[in-house]
Amino acid sequence: MNLTYSEEQKMLKESVERFIADAYVGRDGAPAFDAAMWKQFADLGWLSLLAPEGAGGLGAGAVESGIVMEAFGRGLVGEPFMTSVVLCGDLIASLGTPAQQEHLLGKLGAGELKFGFAHEESRRFAPLPVACKATRAGAGWRLDGAKPFALDAAEADVILVVARLAGDAASRQGLGVFLVPRDARGLKVETFPRLGGGSGARLKLEGVELGADARLGDDAADALDRAEDKATAALCCEALGVMQAVLEKTVEYAKTRVQFERPLAANQVVRHRLADMAIACEEARSLSLRACLLADADAPARMRAVSGAKTKIARHARFVAEQAVQLHGGMGVTEELDIGRYLKRIVAFEALFGDSGFHLARRAAAETLVA
Amino acid sequence: MDFQFTESERAFQKEVRDFLDANLKPELRRAHSLTPSVFDDPATTRPWQKILNAKGWVAPAWPSEYGGCGFSPAERWIFATEFARAGAPNLSPMGLQMVGPVIMKFGTPEQKAYYLPRILSGDDYWCQGYSEPGSGSDLASLKTRARREGDHYIVNGSKIWTTHAHHANMMFALLRTSDEGRKQDGISFVLIDMKSPGISIRPILTIGGDHEVNQVFFDDVRVPVSNRIGEEGKGWTYGKYLLEFERGGGVASARMRAMLRECEEIARRTGTLTEDLARRIADVDIDIDSMETTELRVMSALSSGQNPGAVSSLIKLRMSEIHQAVTRVGVDALGLDALVVEPRRPFYALNEPTLLTEDELVVTPEYLNGRAFTIFGGTSEVQRDIIAKAMLGL
Numbered sequence: 001m002n003l004t005y006s007e008e009q010k011m012l013k014e015s016v017e018r019f020i021a022d023a024y025v026g027r028d029g030a031p032a033f034d035a036a037m038w039k040q041f042a043d044l045g046w047l048s049l050l051a052p053e054g055a056g057g058l059g060a061g062a063v064e065s066g067i068v069m070e071a072f073g074r075g076l077v078g079e080p081f082m083t084s085v086v087l088c089g090d091l092i093a094s095l096g097t098p099a100q101q102e103h104l105l106g107k108l109g110a111g112e113l114k115f116g117f118a119h120e121e122s123r124r125f126a127p128l129p130v131a132c133k134a135t136r137a138g139a140g141w142r143l144d145g146a147k148p149f150a151l152d153a154a155e156a157d158v159i160l161v162v163a164r165l166a167g168d169a170a171s172r173q174g175l176g177v178f179l180v181p182r183d184a185r186g187l188k189v190e191t192f193p194r195l196g197g198g199s200g201a202r203l204k205l206e207g208v209e210l211g212a213d214a215r216l217g218d219d220a221a222d223a224l225d226r227a228e229d230k231a232t233a234a235l236c237c238e239a240l241g242v243m244q245a246v247l248e249k250t251v252e253y254a255k256t257r258v259q260f261e262r263p264l265a266a267n268q269v270v271r272h273r274l275a276d277m278a279i280a281c282e283e284a285r286s287l288s289l290r291a292c293l294l295a296d297a298d299a300p301a302r303m304r305a306v307s308g309a310k311t312k313i314a315r316h317a318r319f320v321a322e323q324a325v326q327l328h329g330g331m332g333v334t335e336e337l338d339i340g341r342y343l344k345r346i347v348a349f350e351a352l353f354g355d356s357g358f359h360l361a362r363r364a365a366a367e368t369l370v371a
Numbered sequence: 372m373d374f375q376f377t378e379s380e381r382a383f384q385k386e387v388r389d390f391l392d393a394n395l396k397p398e399l400r401r402a403h404s405l406t407p408s409v410f411d412d413p414a415t416t417r418p419w420q421k422i423l424n425a426k427g428w429v430a431p432a433w434p435s436e437y438g439g440c441g442f443s444p445a446e447r448w449i450f451a452t453e454f455a456r457a458g459a460p461n462l463s464p465m466g467l468q469m470v471g472p473v474i475m476k477f478g479t480p481e482q483k484a485y486y487l488p489r490i491l492s493g494d495d496y497w498c499q500g501y502s503e504p505g506s507g508s509d510l511a512s513l514k515t516r517a518r519r520e521g522d523h524y525i526v527n528g529s530k531i532w533t534t535h536a537h538h539a540n541m542m543f544a545l546l547r548t549s550d551e552g553r554k555q556d557g558i559s560f561v562l563i564d565m566k567s568p569g570i571s572i573r574p575i576l577t578i579g580g581d582h583e584v585n586q587v588f589f590d591d592v593r594v595p596v597s598n599r600i601g602e603e604g605k606g607w608t609y610g611k612y613l614l615e616f617e618r619g620g621g622v623a624s625a626r627m628r629a630m631l632r633e634c635e636e637i638a639r640r641t642g643t644l645t646e647d648l649a650r651r652i653a654d655v656d657i658d659i660d661s662m663e664t665t666e667l668r669v670m671s672a673l674s675s676g677q678n679p680g681a682v683s684s685l686i687k688l689r690m691s692e693i694h695q696a697v698t699r700v701g702v703d704a705l706g707l708d709a710l711v712v713e714p715r716r717p718f719y720a721l722n723e724p725t726l727l728t729e730d731e732l733v734v735t736p737e738y739l740n741g742r743a744f745t746i747f748g749g750t751s752e753v754q755r756d757i758i759a760k761a762m763l764g765l
Contacts, residue, residue, distance in 0.1 A: 030712075123641040123706035149707040192726055195710040195735060202726065259509035269752055325742045329507050329750065330532050330584075333577055333743040340578030340739065347702065347735070348710050355703065357647040 003289065005067075012064060016071040019044065024075030030341065031078030031197030033155040038079050039111050046081070048109025050089050055101040056109060062230055062295035066237035066288060073241025076341055078197040080114060080152035082238070087151075087231040088115035088160050091177055094226065095217030104179075116156030116182070118147035118203050119224065125354045127224065129169035130162055132205065134176055134215075141210040143178060143186075147203040151352075154191035154199035156182050161205070165218055175224065177216040184208050196345035225299065229306040232353045233291035236309045239317045239349045240284045246324035246342045247277050253328055264327065273323055280316035287312055303366040307359035314349065314356040321346040380445050387453040394422050395459050403460040405718040405729060407736035408581040409743065411460040412717060413496060413538045419460045420493040429491050430467050437475055437483070438491045444673040448622055448666065455625035463535065465497035466490035468621075470543040473560065473613050477601040486562075500530040500544030500563065500587065501610070508753050510545070511555045511607060515589060517546035519596070524548070524561060526569075526592040532747065536572050536585040540565050545610050548603050560606035562598040569593075577743070579736035580714055614748070615683060623690040624663035630697045630737075631655055633730055638704035648703055655696045662689055681761030688754040691744035698738035709735045 005013060023037065041047050050065055051057020065086050072081060085108065092104050107113035120126055132145025143163050153159050159180045166174030180187060188204040217223065251274055254265035264270045287309040294305035321343040325332035332339045350356065376384065402415040423429045431450045433439020442450060471490050474482055489495040506513040515528025526546060536542070542563045549557035563570075569592035575584045601609055635652050638644035665686065669679040702709045711726050718732050725732060745751040759765040 120707075123708055124643045124645075125707060149710075190726065193712040193714070195712050200707075200710060259507060259512070261509075267752070269755070322742065325578075326745060326750070329746055330502070330743065333740070333746065334584075335576040335578060343578065343742070344739070347738075351707050351710055355706075357645060361647075 009064065009067060012060075013067045013071070015044070016046070016068050017074075020071045020075035020077070024077060026338075027076070030193060031076045031345075032193070033079055033152075033199070037077075038114070041079065041081065042109065042111030045109075047085055047111055048105070050085055050093075051105040051109055052093055052101070054098075055093065055105040057105060062233050062292035063289070065230075065234050066292040069234045069237040070241035070244075070288075073238035073243075073345070074245040076197060076242075076338070076345060080116075080155065080198055082231055082234050083117050083152040083198070084108060084115045084156075086234045087117055087227050090227040090230050091160060091216060091220075091223060094223045095177055095220055100213070100216065113157050114152075114155055116150055116153035116159035116201070118150035118153065118159055118201075119162040119228075120149065121145075121147060123148070125352065125358060127221070127228070128172065130164050130175060131169040132161065132163045134163035134165050134178060137209055139212045141178060141212075141214055143180065143205045143208040143210065145205050147205075150189075150201040150203045151194075152198050153182070153189055153201035153203065158182065159187075159203070160216070161203070162220070162224065172221040173219060175220045176218045177220045177224070178210060179214045179216060180205070180208060180210065184210070194348060196341070196348035198348075222299070226302070228353050229291075229302055230295050232306050232310050233288065233295045235349055235352060236284070236288035236291055236306075236313050239313050239346060240281070240288050242342050242345050242349075243277075243281045243284055243317050243320045246321055246339060247274070247281050249339065250274065250277065250324045250327050257329075270327065273327065277320045277323055280320050284313045284316050300366050304363060307354075307363040307366065310354065311356045311359040311363060314359070317346045317349060376445065376449070380449060383446050384449045384453060387450055388457075390426065390428075391453060391457040391459065394426075395419075395457055399460055400458045401729070402717075402719040404458055405733060406460075407579055407718070407733040408577065408583040408740055409747075410463060410534055410583060413463070413535070414717075415460045415719070416462050417493055420462055423462070424492055429462065429493075430471070432468070433471065433475070437471075437487050444670045448670045451622035452625040455622070455629055458629065463496065465499050465534070465539070465543075466495060469499060469613050470497050470562075473543070473600060473609050476612065477560075477609050482600065495541045496535070496539045498533050498536045498539035498542045498565070498587075500533060500542045500546075502532045503529060504531050504586075508750055510610075511558065513545055513547060513558065515544070515546050517548050517559060517561060517594070519548070520593075522596050524594045524596060524599075526561075526563070526589040526594055528589055530587045530589075531575075531584075533572075533585045533587045534583055536565070536587050537574065537582070542587070543600075545606050548606075555607040556604055558606040558610070559603050560600040560609040561594055562600065563592065563594050564598075567592045567594065577740050579738075579740035580712075581716060581736065581740060583740075621686075622666055623686065623694075624659050624666055627659050627662065627690070627693050627697055628656075630694075631659065631700065634697065634701040634704045634734070637701070637730060637734070641704070641706065641708070643704050643706045648700070651703075652700055655693065655700060658689070658693050658696065662686070662693060665689075681758060684749075684754050684757045684761060687748060688745075688751055688758070691751065694744045695738075695741050698734070698741040701734040702738045705731055705734050709738075711735075 048057040049060045053059040092101055135142050161178045161180045163176055163178055164174055165176045186206045186208040190202040192200050194200040254270055255263050257264050291306045291309035294302050324339050325343055328339050331337050399419050403411055428440055430439040431442050431447050435441030474486050503513050517524035517526050542565055544561050544563055545558050546561050547557050548559040569590040571588045573586045574582050576582055638648055669682055672679040713725055713732055715721055
C-alpha cells in the first residue's frame, strides 16, 4: 500500500501544472475551446494518455487522468479533455473493434478528431430512459430521436450518441453507441456556451443515416456506466483543482485585505471558515483519489467509490466556492476576479453525470449490491 | 392576539388587488420577472412609478405630509405583500427608501421642498455613494474627500458598487470632510449632481452577466455646499439612519414565496421534482413562514407604538440567506439546463426565441447574482456582529 505518486506520475503532474500555470492561470473571459491549445495537448501526449498501448496510447489510468484534470480545474481549461479523452476514449476502447480503436484513438491522440457525447434524455442526468432509436437501414443504421444536453458537441467532429437497438425506453438492455459525424444529414445541433466552460447542445436526429461501421457496440449499458464513472472521477479531480485554487486565493485575500485596521484573517469567524474550506479540500482529495483508484474495479466497488466521491465533493465544492465568493466580498460577485468563474465551474460539476442526490441514492443502492 | 386582518384591513387588501389587476400591465410584470439582477431597470420602473404616482401610491412608508401614503404598518405590510404576489416591479429604493427618509429627517425646508416631490415623481433617479474600494464592511474608513473652497466642496476619490450610477442623475454620498478626531466624525452627507464635470463611471459586470453596479470616479468635482444634508461632520449619523432602512423594515417574505413557487413549478413541469427536491422546497418554505411571521411581529410592534429593536438586522441576514436557498432550489429544479448560458441582456428585450423558457432564463443568473445578498448592505459576518451586540449585549 502506497498512496504517493510514482516518479512518472510526479513528472506528469509537474509538466501539466507548469503548462497550465503558463498558459491558463489568470486568463480573462469564459473558458472556451482553443484549437491551438488542443494541438499542444496532442503534442504533449495528453490526448493519447489513456488509450491502450495496443492502440498507440500510453495506457495510463484514472489516477493519471485525475492528475491532468486537477490541473485543468485550477486553470479553468475549456477544452473537452474529459468528454473526448476520458469519456469517449474509454467507450471506444471498451466497445470498439481493434480497427475502430486504432483508427479513432489514433486520430484522437493526434488531435485530429474530437468527440462530443450525447446520452441522457431527461432534464436531470439519468442513464435511463433512452428512447432515441437506432434501426437498420440497408447495410448501415438510421437514428431518430432527441438529446437535450449533448456535451461539447459544438467543437466535435464526431458525436457519440447513445441509441436504442431494442427494448423499451427504460430497459438497460439493447443500448448501442453510435458515431455520428457532426455534419451528418438529418442531425440538427443547437449549441450553447456551457456554464463554467465548454459547450453544450440540443440534438435532434431525424433520419440520420450512418454506415455499417458507425456502431461502437451493442448492449453498451455496462460500458456506459464504466465510462461515465471514469468521467465522474475525472470531474471530481477537476473540482478538487478548482477548490484548491479558490482556497489559496481566498487565504491570500484574507491575509491582505484590511478592514477595521486588521486583515480579514484576524477575525476568528474568517479563520474558522477558511479552516473548514481547507478540510473540505482535503476530503475532496481523498475521495477523488479513491474514486480514481477504484475506477477500473468491478461495478459495485467502483460505483460505491465514484458515487460516494461525487455526492460529497459536490457539497464540499459548493461550500468552498460559495464561501470564496463571500469572503472576497463584492469583488467576488463580479467578472473582474476569476472567483466567480470557478464558482460557475462548480455549479456545472454538480449537475454533470448526476447531482449529489442522484449519487447518494446510487451509492445507497450499491450497498445492497455488495450485501 | 389575532392572526387575522381586520375587516378594514381586508378591504384595503382588496383595494390593492383590484388596483393591481387593473393597472399592472403584463409587459411590466414580464419585464420584472425577466430581470435577474437585484434591481429593475428604470425602463421598467419609470412607467410603473408614473402609474403609482397618479394614484398617490409611490411611497407607502412616507408620512402623508410629504406626499406619502400615510399607511399604517399593517397596510404597508399588505401593500408590499400584494405587490410582490402580483409580480410588480420594485421601484428603485435609492430615492424612496434611502435618501428620502434622510432628507425628511435632517434636510432643510428648501431641500425637502425641492427633492422630495422629485423623488415621488421619479424626476430624480438616485444612486448611493457609500462603499469605496478600500472601505466595504469598514465603511467609516472611507477616503473620498470633499475639500471646502468657498461655497463649494471639491470632491476627489472613488465610490464602488454604485447601483445604477449609469442611470442616475443624482447621488447621495458619504464624503470625508475632516481627518480630525474619530474617523466617523469627519464624514459629511452630500448630494451630488451626476452631470457635474469630473465624474466618470466604469461599469462592473456581475457574475450573473448583468450590468447593474459601477465604480464612480471623482476628479475635482465641484459640489455646492448647500447640497450638504445637516451638519458638516455628522454624515455618519445620517448614513447609519439610512442603513437601517436599507437593511430592514421591508417585506421580503412574499417575494421569496413567489420565487419559490416559480421554482417548484419549473421542477414539476420539467420532471426534476424528486422527493429530495420536494423536501428541500418544504424546508425553505418553512424558513419563509418564519420570516413572514417575524415581519408580522415587527409590524404589530410598530402598530402598537413599540420599537421592534434589533430585529431589522436579523431580517436582512435571514432574508439574504433564504433568497440564496430559493435561487439554489431554482438551479436544481432546472437540472442540466441550469448550465445553458444566455449571455444577451436585457432578457425582456430579446425578441428571438431562446433555448430556455422565460421563467427558466433567469434562474442561474439569479443564483449567481444572489451571492451578493449576503454581502451588500452589511455582510452576514457584520450582521452577526450587530446581532450579538444589539440583541445580546455582547
